[in-house]
Amino acid sequence: MEPVIELISTGDEVLTGLITDTNAGWLSQRLLEQGWQVRRRFTVGDDKADLVELFEQRSHHADVVIVNGGLGPTSDDISAEAMAEAAGVPLVLNEPWLKLMQEKYAGRNRNMPESNIKQAMLPEGAELVDNPVGTACGFAVQYNRALFFFTPGVPSELKKMMDQEILPRLRNRLGQRGQSQVRRYFLFGLSESGLSDRLDPLPWPDGITLGYRANSPTIELKLIIGTDNREAIRTAETQLLEQVGSHVVARNELKFEGLAAQLHDRDLVVFEDASGGRLTDTLHTLTSEFEGHYLAGLPDTADDLAQWLKGSGRATTLAIGAEGPEGIPLALLTPEGCRAQTLKMHFRDPLMRRRLLAFAAFDMLRRQLQGLPVIVDYDILPRSELISLPQ
Structure with missing residues (x-):
C-alpha cells in the first residue's frame, strides 16, 4: 500500500498570498521523483489553536507529514510549541543545538541574540534534524500514526535538509526508491x-x-x-x-540542449507575423545564432508562404505567416525542400495563441533536426492545408 504523505505550509504571509508558496511545489516534485506522490497539502496561518487542531487531525490519517515554516526566533514562529501542545509534551532545551548555534554566531564574530534560544526548544522526545545552513534546526516527532518532519521556511535551508536529512530517513522508513x-x-x-x-x-x-x-x-x-x-x-x-x-x-526535463549544437551550422533564418515575436523568444532559449525577423503582411496560406520562402534564397528558414480565412500557415524550408501547413486556431487568448503557434513552428524544426516526420497531427490545432514542395 502506498504511504500517505501530506504537506502543511504555515505562516500568515503564505496564507494571505503575500508570499508565494514555492516550497510546497518543490517538496511535491522532489518526493515524486523518489516515487512518492503527496496525497494532500494544507496551508494554515500563525494561529496556535489552528495548528494544534490540524496536527491532531492529520496524525490519524497520514503516514508522513512535512511541516514547513514557523521555526524562526520571533513570536509568530510557533510550530514547535503547537506540536508540543498537540502531543501533550513540554518543550525542552536541546543543548547540542544551542551550542551549535552559539558556535555559528561566534564564527561570524557576533553574539547570539537571546531570542534564538527559542530555536533550540523542541518537543520532548523529538529527534533533531540537522540544518547545515541556518539556525533553525528541524525535528521529527512520531505522533499517533504519523511521523511529522518540521522544516524551516527558507528555501535554501529546506532543500538541503530535505536531500541530506529527511529523504534518507524516508527511504529507511518507507523503502528505497530511485x-x-x-x-x-x-x-x-x-x-x-x-x-x-x-x-x-x-x-x-x-x-x-x-x-x-x-x-x-x-x-x-x-x-x-x-x-x-x-x-x-x-x-x-x-x-x-x-x-x-x-x-x-x-x-525527464523540458530542455532541448542537443538542438542548439545541431543549429550551430544551419544559418537559421526566422520570419514571423501572427506569433508576434514569440518564436524568436522561444529559439533564444536555445541559441542566439540565428537571424530573426518580425514582419507584418506575410502570406496567409501555406502554399503562398512556401512559395515565398522558396523565393527567398535562404538555406534553412522557419516562418509563421499572417492569419487568413483558413487559419495560420507555418513553413519550414531546408535544402531538401519546403514543408508547410495551415493550422486552425480556436483559442481566443492572444498570449496562448502566440505560444501555441511558436511551439508548433519550433516543433517542425525540432522534428527535422531529429530526423522525424516534420508534420504531425495536433488535436488542439487542426490542419486545414498541407503543402510539400521539393527543392
Whole structure:
C-alpha cells in the first residue's frame, strides 16, 4: 500500500498570498521523483489553536507529514510549541543545538541574540534534524500514526535538509526508491482531456499510475511507478508511447540542449507575423545564432508562404505567416525542400495563441533536426492545408 504523505505550509504571509508558496511545489516534485506522490497539502496561518487542531487531525490519517515554516526566533514562529501542545509534551532545551548555534554566531564574530534560544526548544522526545545552513534546526516527532518532519521556511535551508536529512530517513522508513520510479514525458498538440480519454480507459499494470500537468504550451505526463516488476514497467511505457509517442517532445526535463549544437551550422533564418515575436523568444532559449525577423503582411496560406520562402534564397528558414480565412500557415524550408501547413486556431487568448503557434513552428524544426516526420497531427490545432514542395 502506498504511504500517505501530506504537506502543511504555515505562516500568515503564505496564507494571505503575500508570499508565494514555492516550497510546497518543490517538496511535491522532489518526493515524486523518489516515487512518492503527496496525497494532500494544507496551508494554515500563525494561529496556535489552528495548528494544534490540524496536527491532531492529520496524525490519524497520514503516514508522513512535512511541516514547513514557523521555526524562526520571533513570536509568530510557533510550530514547535503547537506540536508540543498537540502531543501533550513540554518543550525542552536541546543543548547540542544551542551550542551549535552559539558556535555559528561566534564564527561570524557576533553574539547570539537571546531570542534564538527559542530555536533550540523542541518537543520532548523529538529527534533533531540537522540544518547545515541556518539556525533553525528541524525535528521529527512520531505522533499517533504519523511521523511529522518540521522544516524551516527558507528555501535554501529546506532543500538541503530535505536531500541530506529527511529523504534518507524516508527511504529507511518507507523503502528505497530511485529516480527511475517517475518517468516524465512532455507532450505537445494534445489537450489534457483528450489525453485522459486516450489513456485512462487502458489497462495499466498494478503499481503503475498516470499523472497529468498542463503547462502551456505542453502537457507533462508522468508514469508513476510503484512496482519493481520490470516487465510491468516495460509494458506500461510501451503502451503509453504507442498512444502518444508522436507527441513527445522531451523526456525527464523540458530542455532541448542537443538542438542548439545541431543549429550551430544551419544559418537559421526566422520570419514571423501572427506569433508576434514569440518564436524568436522561444529559439533564444536555445541559441542566439540565428537571424530573426518580425514582419507584418506575410502570406496567409501555406502554399503562398512556401512559395515565398522558396523565393527567398535562404538555406534553412522557419516562418509563421499572417492569419487568413483558413487559419495560420507555418513553413519550414531546408535544402531538401519546403514543408508547410495551415493550422486552425480556436483559442481566443492572444498570449496562448502566440505560444501555441511558436511551439508548433519550433516543433517542425525540432522534428527535422531529429530526423522525424516534420508534420504531425495536433488535436488542439487542426490542419486545414498541407503543402510539400521539393527543392
